[in-house]
Each structure stands twice: as C-alpha cells, then as structure tokens.
Amino acid sequence: MSDKSERAIGVFDSGIGGITVLKALRAALPHEDLVYLGDTARLPYGTKSPETVTAYATQATKHLMEHGxxxxxxxxxxxxxxxIGPLTEALKPLPVIGVIEPGAKAGVAATKSGRIGVIGTEATVRGGAYMRAIHALDPKAQVTQAPCGLFVTLAEEGWTSGEVAEAAAKRYLAPLFKGRNAPDTLVLGCTHFPVLARIIKKxxxxxxxxxxxxxxxAKAVEAALAEQGLASxxxxxxxxxxxxxDSAERFARVGGIFFGETIRxxxxxxVDIRPS
Known part of the structure; x- marks a missing residue:
C-alpha cells in the first residue's frame, strides 16, 4: 500500500479494556481502518514488572507493525x-500515542478545586505517571492515587454491576473520598474502568x-493524524x-460490552505474538 494515509491505525491493550479507546476512535474517526490487538493470554499487565510490561508491549507493537x-x-x-518512551524511540518516525497525557489533560481541565483523584492498576499508580503528567500541567494540583486491581478482573468478567462490584468500589474508593479535601475529579486511569463508571459514580x-x-x-490521535498528513x-x-x-469466544462476549456492539x-x- 503506497499511500500511508490509507493504512490502518494499530491499537493494543493487555486485554479487552482498551476497546473503550477503540470505541472512541471509531466514533471520532469513522473513515479510518483500525486493528485492535488484545494480549488476553498474558493479562493483566498491571501486576507485572516494568521490564515485563515493556517486553510485552514491544511484542504487541511488533505484531501490529506486521500489519503495516x-x-x-x-x-x-x-x-x-x-x-511509551522505548516504543516512541524504536518506532520513529511512526507516531505513538498513549493514554496517560490525554487523561491528565482532561483531569486538569475538569477540576475546579485542584484536587484530583487517580485510580489505576498497581503498576500505573506505583510508577506515578499520572501524577507527573498532571503536575506538568498544573504544579499546584493535589493528586491522590489508589490502585484498584480487582476492577480489571471485574471488567474482564463482565461483572460491572451488583453487590460484588459495589463492594469492591466502596473498599477502594471510600478512603480516597474522606473528609473536606476529597477530590472533585476522578481520573479513571485504566481503560477497563469506564464500564464500571456507573457503580463508581454511585x-x-x-x-x-x-x-x-x-x-x-481519540482527539490526540485525530490531531496527530492531521499534523502528519496521515488522515484517511x-x-x-x-x-x-x-x-x-487467547480465547476468541471470551474476547467476543466481553468485548461486546466494551464496544457497545456485538462482536462475533x-x-x-x-495470534501468537511471543518471540519464537
């Protein structure tokens, strides 16, 4: 395919949660071809070491590159x-877009008090990427974080409502929202979490x-495509x-919840993305 603009956008996640991003891309960029890769055999990434996550992400990206x-x-x-750093360097000049900076930007724009809560996986919270990204935009912002690893499992199982989901939400979030200085904004720092938004809001x-x-x-992707002349x-x-x-049947069943459409x-x- 000689015209780069007509190539697909590659999207990957540790599992099915990234389909929330895919859905937003589909809505914002209806004319673009999209290839989504869920590394369902090795999820979750959130409990893995940075070295392992980087290796898995590199393998996923390499496979997407084979699709041009x-x-x-x-x-x-x-x-x-x-x-994102190693991948951006390795794939130059191919654009690489992550979800941390757009999420931080949205959080800073949404808060009125300057108090922002962030929930994510253990690895995301431990690494402090959201805190750094938010403080780069607003050094005075008060950021509190909490790891909510069980939310990933609940989302992947399709348990997005009911007593179990509500009990987990209360256990994770109650300490974060105690007292007068509680955050007025909560960044869902994991792409699995939006399907639990109703129970979190409750x-x-x-x-x-x-x-x-x-x-x-999705807006950041749209802007990057326009800037580099890559829009379809x-x-x-x-x-x-x-x-x-792993497991096409399970991917289709749970993925449909995230996508809002039936996936067969x-x-x-x-696919097998592990190095041979």
Missing amino acids: VKMVVIACNTASAVA VVGKNVKLVDSAATT RRRGKGKTRFLAT PKDVEL
Whole structure:
C-alpha cells in the first residue's frame, strides 16, 4: 500500500479494556481502518514488572507493525506509563500515542478545586505517571492515587454491576473520598474502568467528575493524524479488525460490552505474538 494515509491505525491493550479507546476512535474517526490487538493470554499487565510490561508491549507493537499500521495507540495505562518512551524511540518516525497525557489533560481541565483523584492498576499508580503528567500541567494540583486491581478482573468478567462490584468500589474508593479535601475529579486511569463508571459514580457521588481518557486520546490521535498528513481521505466507513492472543469466544462476549456492539467469535483472529 503506497499511500500511508490509507493504512490502518494499530491499537493494543493487555486485554479487552482498551476497546473503550477503540470505541472512541471509531466514533471520532469513522473513515479510518483500525486493528485492535488484545494480549488476553498474558493479562493483566498491571501486576507485572516494568521490564515485563515493556517486553510485552514491544511484542504487541511488533505484531501490529506486521500489519503495516501508520500509527500505534497504546490503549493501556500500564503500558503507556512504562513503555511509551522505548516504543516512541524504536518506532520513529511512526507516531505513538498513549493514554496517560490525554487523561491528565482532561483531569486538569475538569477540576475546579485542584484536587484530583487517580485510580489505576498497581503498576500505573506505583510508577506515578499520572501524577507527573498532571503536575506538568498544573504544579499546584493535589493528586491522590489508589490502585484498584480487582476492577480489571471485574471488567474482564463482565461483572460491572451488583453487590460484588459495589463492594469492591466502596473498599477502594471510600478512603480516597474522606473528609473536606476529597477530590472533585476522578481520573479513571485504566481503560477497563469506564464500564464500571456507573457503580463508581454511585460510590463517589454525583458531584465528582469522572474522567475517561478514551475520548481525549481519540482527539490526540485525530490531531496527530492531521499534523502528519496521515488522515484517511476515504469517504466510506473504515474497517475494524480484532486480534487476540487467547480465547476468541471470551474476547467476543466481553468485548461486546466494551464496544457497545456485538462482536462475533469468528471475527476475532487468534495470534501468537511471543518471540519464537
């Protein structure tokens, strides 16, 4: 394919949660072809070491490159936190977009008090990427963080409501929202978390603004495509291709919850991205 602008955008995540970003991309960029890779055989990334996450992200990106993509979107907060630097350097001049900076930007724009809460995986919170990104935009912002690893499992299982999900939300979030100086904004620092937004909102209260980085990431992708002359010029609807490293049936069943559309198991291609 000689025209780079008509190549697909590659998107990857540790599992299915990144489909929230894919959905936002599909809405913002309807004419673009998208290839989504979920590394479902090795999720979650959030409990892995930075070295392991970087290795997995590199393998996922390498596989996407074999599909001739024009851009890589890291639809995983953990991988964005630890691997965006190495991937950006390795793939130059190919654009690489993560979800941390767009999410931080949205959080700073949403807060009125300057108090921002961030929830994510253990690795994302431990690495402090959101705190650094938020303070780069607003040095005076008060940032409090909490790891909510069980949310990933609940989202992947499709347990997005009910007693179990609510109990987990209360256990994780109650300490974060105690007292007068509680955050007025909560950044959902994991792409799995938006499907739990209703239960999270019930626990933190209607006055707390929830920030999902998916829509902001889609805007960042749109801007990068325009800046580099890579936006598709086709008029028809772009194609969406799904790749997974394990269980097409489960990917389709749970992925449909994230995508808001039915995904058929036969439309999910199983791939092996591990080095041979």
